[in-house]
Amino acid sequence: MTATVTSMGGNNQIWNLGNNMINTADLVNLEMQALETRKSPMTTRKQNITNEKSIYEGFKKDFSKLVQTFKDMSSFKGTDKPTTLSQTGFVSAAASADAISGTFSLTVDKLAERHQISGTKNVADLDADLGVSDQFTLTVGTKSYSIPVTPDMSVRDLINNVNNGNYGVSMYTVGSRVFMAASESGTANTISLTDGASNTLRDTLGLLAADGTVNTMTAAQDAAYTVNGVPLTSSSNTVENAISGVTLNLQQTTTSPVRLDVSNSTDAAATKMVQDMVSTFNDAVGILSNYAGEGSYMQASTAALSTGRAMSQIASFELNGQRLSTFGIQTDKTGNLTVDSAKLAAAFKQNPDAAKQFFFGASGLSSYMNKQMDPVFGDTGMVSGRVQSLDGELKKVNDQIDKIDASNKDKQAAIIDKYSKYEQQMSALNVQLSYLKAITNQKSSDE
Template identity: 30%
Template sequence: MAVSSTSSSSSRAGSSLDVAGIVSGLMEAENVPVNKLDARISRSTVKITALGQIKSQLSALKASLIELQTPANFSKQAAKISNASVASAEITAAATAASYQMEVSSLAQPTIWNVSGFTTAADAQAWYDDAAQAAVKTSADATVFLSNTGQYVLSLKSKTTGTAAAFSLTDNTVAAGITKTQYQAAQNATFKLNGVEFTRASNTVSDAITGITLNLATTTALATPVTLTVSNDSVSARPKLDALVKAYNDLYSLFKSQTASSMDASSRGVLNSDFGVASMMRQVLTGLMLPMTNLTGGALAGQTDLSAMGLKLLDSGNLAVDDTLLAAASSTLQTRLAAGVRIGYSSSTTSDLASQIGDMILSGGVIQDRIASEQSTQSDLNKRKTALQDKLIAVQARYTAQYASLDALLFKLQGTSDSLKSALDGLTNSQKNN
């Protein structure tokens, strides 16, 4: 803020000088360096805002590239069982489309023994914790139930299902009045897929069909199989391509407006001649022009340039989806995207364009460093402005004191002059009368 004199307290009736006006005029000249700093701070703020907008657009472009490079986005996988009460299925990208007949003859279950006749819960727990039951304790979890008033039952259940985890209390000793009963014997899950029989210790089976996890829930009626259908339908790449085009064009449009060259300072882009921003745009464009590769960066057969994705770089510098190119590339592109591709992959840096953009906007990257540099410059300018303003406060005070003193002196001299004139006038009149 400029320092100025706004008070007329230094001037008074009869003053020969307008002290406030003189000081105000002098301070306008003194404030010129502050005004110049304000202008530089304002330009710096506009630069930081513009760089922040570019950073935001780069993030959007990075996200659109990642979407195109995510294989799961281009296949719609599903696993459906004709009778959902029998089982459910979870699917991964490794699954292939197929249909299976499935029969479930038995479910995996744990061993359960109940030891009853305890008069307190502590007695039931003590029997379980006794060293004589060490083997049982390793195999089974215990729960104490109050079945009737004063009647406690220790229920022991295998930690896992299947016959391999079975345990027995047949040979375990119990005191008089205590009984042990097997409620449930351990059992494996048994089921068939297309007539091939499987036996597993768990009802969750992930190793029968590649990419499919079966969760068995109940058995099927004899000779009445259910159908498991695995589908893998393709998903159009067009929405993802449109998103990439929009993200790139938005970035390019922002870049052009902020770096515009002009003899007229008012229409010149605030980032005109900014080497870091220009370097960023060259790197993005270069990356888009590089051949598309597979997920590991390996070469792909056939067309691998922008046209292989149905894209075209226009004379205006904008990117566009070309319907003719997309139709020609569609089947191959769909297969490639479902398998996974990398766009703008550089063998020298072993990174793709999305990763490179990520580096640009992180600390140490070209755009983030430009933002940090501009913020540091602005901070220095603000410090210089504050120091200069503090100095000008003292200057204003000195000017005010000096001109107030001069005004007082002139006022005093004016009073002396008036007194002398009055005395001389009196003397002259006296002589005339004589």
């Protein structure tokens, strides 16, 4: 019998060097196979768990589009409402989807202005050192700041220090003169200046007059306007709270009222979103059938049954006496939805606010369906919970397999050692047998 080479325990082993009649390699392999059968049930269990986990992960992924559709619907606000002005150039308006539709009368009496101060001194060299130690006070509204001046500081250095200080003002130059302006408009951002001992603001920059008052170029001013005859003011020319959902930009004072019309939007985006929901829902009906149909892995599973129940709730949803059928949507005998596009569009046109409330409102269909689907597909839902449970089972099985492998490794070493010694003994016996044969043959020859 020829020698046999096998790989045992990560090492190559040569058997039957003694040309034994018994195939030692086969015996070793049989014992090794017997060891491997110890973890066969665990290996099968691991594969089963892995397969089940893959199915549940796929189930959640395939339903993610429907889940996300309902989430998107619940956060949908609709398209901006169109606005129309009887005169242009005085005010502009933008209305959000939440804006109140209607007609409003606007007048603009004053525009908001930023306080601007002009320096009266010509500064010959903006980069020359001021050569004085000084400290003046800058006040914007109710906040005051102390601004230091050092001898090695130039006018340009002083301007940069003020602009980088986040004091609510900006300084700049035009030619050789220095200007200061409030960052924001309105009387609440009026600038006050108090000179230091060296009178840098008065004598060097000319921002203060001889009597200590600022040389105002443009006074701080609040906007004054009316909406439907109600007088209002604003520190900014951008007004966001006068009419709910409408942003006004005051541009010029008016001589006569400007009419603003906020119309209902066409809501093409809203009807499209509802139609897309119907399509996605019908796709999900087919997906559920694939996962939970007769003979499938998830047939009669809790997750599949719960998903079916959650989806079926869409047919019974009602809000303020309205149901899906109000908007041309019906459920057929297969659980699919059908939509009458013309009826859906008409419903949004005739009463857009009610339609939006039904589909997108806080108590609407999308929010209701989110609540139905979340216990199944949410982060803490039963599908995620099942995947986490399977992960735990998989870890336990892997730990058991690792223990069996570690135990088998030690036993494999013992098996190899046992049969290696057997090989050595057989080899020694073969040598002795050959010696005896040789002696016997020699004696036979002598005789």
